[in-house]
Amino acid sequence: MADLNKLLIIEDNEEVVEAISIALQIRWPDIRILSTGSGEQGIDLIMNKKPDIIILDLGLIDINGFEVLKRVRMFSNIPVVILTVRGEEADIIKGFELGADDFITKPFKQLELIARITAIARRVNLIGGEDPIVCGNFYFDHSMRTVKYNGKQTTLTHTENSILLKLIQNKNIVVTYDKIAEEIWGINYPDAADSIKVYVRRLREKIEPDPSRPRFLLNKSGLGYLFTTRN
């Protein structure tokens, strides 16, 4: 994915949601913000809407925020930023142990919030602006979602783009279905391989001279795919 698109706020205080939304829209005017005050509903939204980043308040009405995080981490690696009034060491440690990516203490500073979200988005490759990758005769500009091969330029869809980025970043190494699934959905999708093979076909049609006799996007049975230019 080339940019931060969708963000989920799990927080029951409307004012806080409002404040966060406004802060984020300063930096990402096109961002879509989902929000809910319920942990259960939050988990549903994560599964169905696949946000890029989650902001999670610890004090929810229905379930404890830690519980939400724990359950989310059973199926997903989407970055989670915890929002808390108490800045207590024990909480912070517990949060990190459960797989949180960062902590923000209320009351938070708008600019700090943006800075921390930006840092996470950068880590997870959600932010573009990087140099195009040159690999053999391929010019792959992942922030532009384009590949050029032998003068022929193609535009990729979001999903194709993230798969190809992951594969090119791991040139000559097999990337497992799990890793690819994580890249596409941020979560461990059921029957991921079934969908992935379709996307790989689509990619092959865009970048392979003969899609049915692939030279660059190769499969390793039972494992995953690799990108190579060694032929």
Place this chain on the structure above:
Amino acid sequence: MADLNKLLIIEDNEEVVEAISIALQIRWPDIRILSTGSGEQGIDLIMNKKPDIIILDLGLIDINGFEVLKRVRMFSNIPVVILTVRGEEADIIKGFELGADDFITKPFKQLELIARITAIARRVNLIGGEDPIVCGNFYFDHSMRTVKYNGKQTTLTHTENSILLKLIQNKNIVVTYDKIAEEIWGINYPDAADSIKVYVRRLREKIEPDPSRPRFLLNKSGLGYLFTTRN
């Protein structure tokens, strides 16, 4: 995907360096810690020693910490955690903008430090994943299901992989048919030896220079197989 091995602390206060080192060694007993009080020397160390993670104090003697970060980011994406006495918003924002990965405010809590470093290491895949096994001229990556011998890399099937893993783990020792069967099927398969010999043949074709005159995968009649590089 190894483990957190090498960490660089750029900080001029010896006591702080000491405190951090001790905290880290609790969690990673084998960690190697480099440290320097000079920003210039820090940059040198980063270039030459390639640490996995960098902890950077903002108040250095020679150059400003931000300046160090800026220069590091011109050639490297190694995670940088900033250490600062002032928890001022402006600093935090500037730090993240320059590409910092996290902030820790002095005086810091040991456990929080560990938790934050762990979180970063997890993101960067420094944690988890197994190392490839090096054995003679063989590089066997069990999670990748590949063996490299004299530069030639082969992919193994699931079954071949589990057999070879078992044999290499018991290098120079005969592994009985029973043990191998248990590795493949989890149970004591009927007529296991009949199938195993076929798999061994397939393995030999993949890793032996002359599969019919095996040097590495040897049989002990009536017992089982062994893997050896002593020849």
Place this chain on the structure above:
DNA sequence: CTTTGAGGTTACAGAAAGGTTACAATTTTA
């Protein structure tokens, strides 16, 4: 010497995994 048994070797059928295409549902764009 023959016999016997264990391992080596090859071929093959069924199972599992990947390739290919079409399509309905959803999301994005205009």
Place this chain on the structure above:
DNA sequence: TAAAATTGTAACCTTTCTGTAACCTCAAAG
């Protein structure tokens, strides 16, 4: 809000993997 693009599933085909069986080779036992 209608049109276009994208997504994910399902169905079907092709390739790869698995385990068995048949046959071969060699060495130790009778």
